[in-house]
Amino acid sequence: MNIPELFSLQLKNKFPQKNKSVGYRVDKLLKVRELLTKYDEDICEALNKDLGKAFSETRLTEILPTIGMINYACKKLHKWSKDKYFSTPVVFKGASSYIRYEAKGNVLVISPWNYPFQLALYPVLSSFMAANTTILKPSEFTPYTNTILEKIITEVFDQDEVAVVHGGIQESNELLDHPFDHVFFTGSTEVGKIIMNKASNHLASVGLELGGKSPVFIDENVNLKEVMKKISWGKLVNAGQTCVAPDYVITTSKNIAGVVSGFKEYVQNAYGKNPVQSEDYCHIITNRHALRLKELVDDAVSKGAKVECGGQIVGERVFEPTVLTGVTKEMKVMQEEIFGPILPLVEKESIEEAISFINSYDNALCSYVFTKNELVEKKFMNETISGGVTINDVLTNVANAKLPFGGAGKSGIGRYHGHEGFLEFSNMRSVMNKKMDLGTSYFYPPYTLKKSQHIVSLLQKLRSFL
Numbered sequence: 001m002n003i004p005e006l007f008s009l010q011l012k013n014k015f016p017q018k019n020k021s022v023g024y025r026v027d028k029l030l031k032v033r034e035l036l037t038k039y040d041e042d043i044c045e046a047l048n049k050d051l052g053k054a055f056s057e058t059r060l061t062e063i064l065p066t067i068g069m070i071n072y073a074c075k076k077l078h079k080w081s082k083d084k085y086f087s088t089p090v091v092f093k094g095a096s097s098y099i100r101y102e103a104k105g106n107v108l109v110i111s112p113w114n115y116p117f118q119l120a121l122y123p124v125l126s127s128f129m130a131a132n133t134t135i136l137k138p139s140e141f142t143p144y145t146n147t148i149l150e151k152i153i154t155e156v157f158d159q160d161e162v163a164v165v166h167g168g169i170q171e172s173n174e175l176l177d178h179p180f181d182h183v184f185f186t187g188s189t190e191v192g193k194i195i196m197n198k199a200s201n202h203l204a205s206v207g208l209e210l211g212g213k214s215p216v217f218i219d220e221n222v223n224l225k226e227v228m229k230k231i232s233w234g235k236l237v238n239a240g241q242t243c244v245a246p247d248y249v250i251t252t253s254k255n256i257a258g259v260v261s262g263f264k265e266y267v268q269n270a271y272g273k274n275p276v277q278s279e280d281y282c283h284i285i286t287n288r289h290a291l292r293l294k295e296l297v298d299d300a301v302s303k304g305a306k307v308e309c310g311g312q313i314v315g316e317r318v319f320e321p322t323v324l325t326g327v328t329k330e331m332k333v334m335q336e337e338i339f340g341p342i343l344p345l346v347e348k349e350s351i352e353e354a355i356s357f358i359n360s361y362d363n364a365l366c367s368y369v370f371t372k373n374e375l376v377e378k379k380f381m382n383e384t385i386s387g388g389v390t391i392n393d394v395l396t397n398v399a400n401a402k403l404p405f406g407g408a409g410k411s412g413i414g415r416y417h418g419h420e421g422f423l424e425f426s427n428m429r430s431v432m433n434k435k436m437d438l439g440t441s442y443f444y445p446p447y448t449l450k451k452s453q454h455i456v457s458l459l460q461k462l463r464s465f466l
């Protein structure tokens with residue numbers, strides 16, 4: 001079916017879909033969960049072919065969060081979908097006031113290649129649980145994952161409720177020419193601007209889950225070995241192709257040697273003496289993306305940075321775990337989101353210097369601070385802005401299915417995960433039901449002296465409230 005036909009099919013189903021019961025939606029979510037178990041091996045194989053990702057890493061970072069999301073949604077959907085009542089001002093006596101949570105209507109989800117399974121299915125299921133129709137356009141770089149995604153989706157959903165359109169920029173643009181009610185995009189900040197611009201032609205609301213440079217500050221007096229275990233894991237999972245990966249580390253000159261040795265030790269423990277040969281070490285999505293990483297390292301070295309370890313492409317789409325010291329803001333590696341296994345270390349001698357460095361960049365998607373000092377923690381929280389924070393670890397704020405997830409400013413607009421995932425895709429329709437009208441019309445013109453006095457006395461009451 002071509003895009004215009006598919007869009008009209010879903011448009012026709014907008015109202016029937018909007019009124020599907022919560023029970024119907026929960027049943028379908030559970031059916032998806034069943035298929036995640038049935039096709040567990042196929043999903044892992046697909047991710048292995050697309051990204052060279054280990055089966056265990058796929059289970060941990062793709063399947064597990066999706067099941068967690070389904071479980072939480074199934075438990076809460078009845079509650080979230082209930083009308084929410086508010087008190088009604090006395091001038092509207094006899095009426096009831098409430099929010100009715102309804103579908104936004106026809107939704108488009110555009111997803112990236114880096115966690116191609118969960119970043120497609122998670123928003124699609126969030127949209128479905130809020131009773132929308134949904135078209136998914138996954139990334140063109142992950143053909144194997146897209147095949148299994150489509151298999152699961154077509155086994156559970158009719159085409160007029162959830163459907164997949166394959167393709168790249170051209171297909172995204174063709175889809176965006178249609179008047180969707182909501183567009184949910186996960187990808188780069190640059191493409192996010194294009195999506196928002198195109199969505200504005202139809203004034204579709206947008207959810208933008210974007211990227212950026214997520215900083216880490218490491219204070220002194222922490223256990224550097226333990227800290228570096230966490231940071232190195234967060235940097236190297238999915239070979240650094242994680243939107244919330246620690247992009248760079250800021251720490252004092254005293255800490256630098258320990259940070260470098262902690263990284264090297266983690267690499268050896270996690271991936272062995274020859275990490276690039278480890279089956280547990282994820283590949284880079286394409287050769288072109290690997291070459292971009294090499295260029296970042298070469299540019300940094302040409303401007304005075306030192307490669308402490310790694311720095312090379314080895315074989316097909318594999319990039320060595322890399323640490324750079326002596327980096328400056330003039331280097332490309334400190335200007336773009338890295339999105340690969342390269343960790344630059346920036347030397348700053350105090351939390352104040354670190355904060356002013358962080359604030360010289362756009363707001364990050366996540367930021368991380370390792371400290372035992374409550375004052376440092378408080379200063380970091382009070383004087384920086386990001387979509388999310390983990391204190392004394394990395395990434396884990398995203399792993400809690402109950403916490404909302406999203407960016408701040410240039411790292412994104414809107415939130416999903418948890419209750420916010422339902423709200424992101426819902427139209428909060430405000431309703432005042434005047435079953436009985438006990439006299440609002442009293443305030444209609446003509447404004448007699450008695451009415452005018454009444455209005456003034458109402459105003460006076462409000463002015464002296466509290």
Ligand code: NAD
Nearest residue numbers: 111112113138139168169172187188191209210211212243
């Ligand atoms: P991308 O922006 O290149 O592509 C994302 C999607 O947009 C793909 O489906 C692609 O086909 C489509 N697309 C690309 N260019 C387009 C254009 N000009 N017009 C219309 N559609 C277009 O992103 P990517 O390379 O797939 O993913 C990496 C980026 O995504 C990183 O910046 C990363 O930080 C970000 N990301 C963010 C999150 C998050 O949740 N905030 C999660 C994962 C990735």
